[in-house]
Amino acid sequence: MPENVVIIGSGPAGWSAAIYAARASLNPLVFEGTVKPEMIPLGQLAFTTEVENYPGFPFGNVRAFVESAVDKDRHWNLPPAPDHKRDGVHHYAVQGVELMELMKQQALNFDTRVMEEDIIDVDFDSSPMRVIPANGEPIETHTIIIATGARANYLGLDSEDAYKNKGVSACAVCDGALPLFHGKSLAVIGGGDSAVEEATYLANLQSASKVYLIHRRDQLRASKIMQERALNHPKIEMKWNREVEEVLGDGNLVTGLKLKSTVGEPTEELQVGGMFVAIGHTPNTSFLKGKLEMNEKGYIQWSKAFRTNTSQQGVFAAGDVADDYYRQAITSAGTGCMAALDVERFLAEHGH
Numbered sequence: 001m002p003e004n005v006v007i008i009g010s011g012p013a014g015w016s017a018a019i020y021a022a023r024a025s026l027n028p029l030v031f032e033g034t035v036k037p038e039m040i041p042l043g044q045l046a047f048t049t050e051v052e053n054y055p056g057f058p059f060g061n062v063r064a065f066v067e068s069a070v071d072k073d074r075h076w077n078l079p080p081a082p083d084h085k086r087d088g089v090h091h092y093a094v095q096g097v098e099l100m101e102l103m104k105q106q107a108l109n110f111d112t113r114v115m116e117e118d119i120i121d122v123d124f125d126s127s128p129m130r131v132i133p134a135n136g137e138p139i140e141t142h143t144i145i146i147a148t149g150a151r152a153n154y155l156g157l158d159s160e161d162a163y164k165n166k167g168v169s170a171c172a173v174c175d176g177a178l179p180l181f182h183g184k185s186l187a188v189i190g191g192g193d194s195a196v197e198e199a200t201y202l203a204n205l206q207s208a209s210k211v212y213l214i215h216r217r218d219q220l221r222a223s224k225i226m227q228e229r230a231l232n233h234p235k236i237e238m239k240w241n242r243e244v245e246e247v248l249g250d251g252n253l254v255t256g257l258k259l260k261s262t263v264g265e266p267t268e269e270l271q272v273g274g275m276f277v278a279i280g281h282t283p284n285t286s287f288l289k290g291k292l293e294m295n296e297k298g299y300i301q302w303s304k305a306f307r308t309n310t311s312q313q314g315v316f317a318a319g320d321v322a323d324d325y326y327r328q329a330i331t332s333a334g335t336g337c338m339a340a341l342d343v344e345r346f347l348a349e350h351g352h
């Protein structure tokens, strides 16, 4: 028997789609992917520490709730609780892995089936369609929800890797307001729209004292109006023709950047408490190339406004894989819900 719906991906979009599909008795099957250097099951939030902007999770005694909700055999995956205490008990905002384990648990509680496996190919021409796992037999299915997300691009420096979550971030909107960055000078790396937007966002935070925008050329690629906003901002200083050679730190936190010149000037050191890399994202769509309509950056294109339909009948897309603009956990969860509702209607209309 073909599946009603196969969901590919295990971030907020995938689990929200699974929760909705399972509660609609569609018995969803989720492929959550395997561990790879830049992609892990549970999605991008599994790479981060505290998530302060996901509604419903204010500071509190989060760990007690997480341990009470998540199956004991997955407690090994929970990171240590941050050391903020109130009345002797850890109080903090939910951590990325905790939030994702809670979403997965909610899907499991409604009998979602989960396979720790990558999908490496799809066959949309057969009827029913087929998804092909890296190991194992092809699976027939009436509908597919693609929720494979996107990965933030980094510079690829060892020192950058060493200070991820300790001052190095790829998301100003997500992390800029964290106490870690309060009162500090910050650096944004890049020259496109998102770099300029991130620099302006950080500069507008009361907590940031100054923002350096570091670009390897002598002009920005961002749109004129955004450039003007950044270049005229009293807290933003441009560092033209500069590339990060090394992220400097004290072993715990970022303390500065070593910047080399792209035009032969001497290397300089900049004191900053945070580096925000804004050099784009790569959507996880390589296994879909030529099979679905995508934009020039490789993001899947929705074919109807306010719907999650793609160019292929019965195939829906949710989360960052179809969104190169908002890229937030809450928006991904929202479109995951939409995709499941779209699947439910599609199956009903097609008599399944």
Ligand SMILES: Cc1cc2nc3c(=O)[nH]c(=O)nc-3n(C[C@H](O)[C@H](O)[C@H](O)COP(=O)(O)OP(=O)(O)OC[C@H]3O[C@@H](n4cnc5c(N)ncnc54)[C@H](O)[C@@H]3O)c2cc1C
Binding pocket: 008, 009, 010, 011, 012, 013, 014, 031, 032, 033, 034, 039, 040, 041, 042, 043, 044, 045, 047, 048, 050, 051, 052, 053, 054, 117, 118, 119, 120, 147, 148, 149, 150, 151, 152, 169, 170, 171, 174, 175, 284, 287, 318, 319, 320, 321, 327, 328, 329, 330, 332
């Ligand atoms: C460091 C960092 C911090 C962030 N902090 C915040 C924050 O504080 N608040 C916020 O709202 N947002 C934050 N974000 C953004 C947020 O994580 C993303 O918007 C959100 O996770 C996107 O969800 P998604 O479900 O679309 O996909 P993802 O979270 O990207 O998950 C997709 C997952 O699907 C799986 N997958 C991919 N390809 C395949 C395949 N072929 N087969 C099977 N499985 C596959 C992988 O395991 C992948 O991880 C942060 C992002 C980063 C990188």
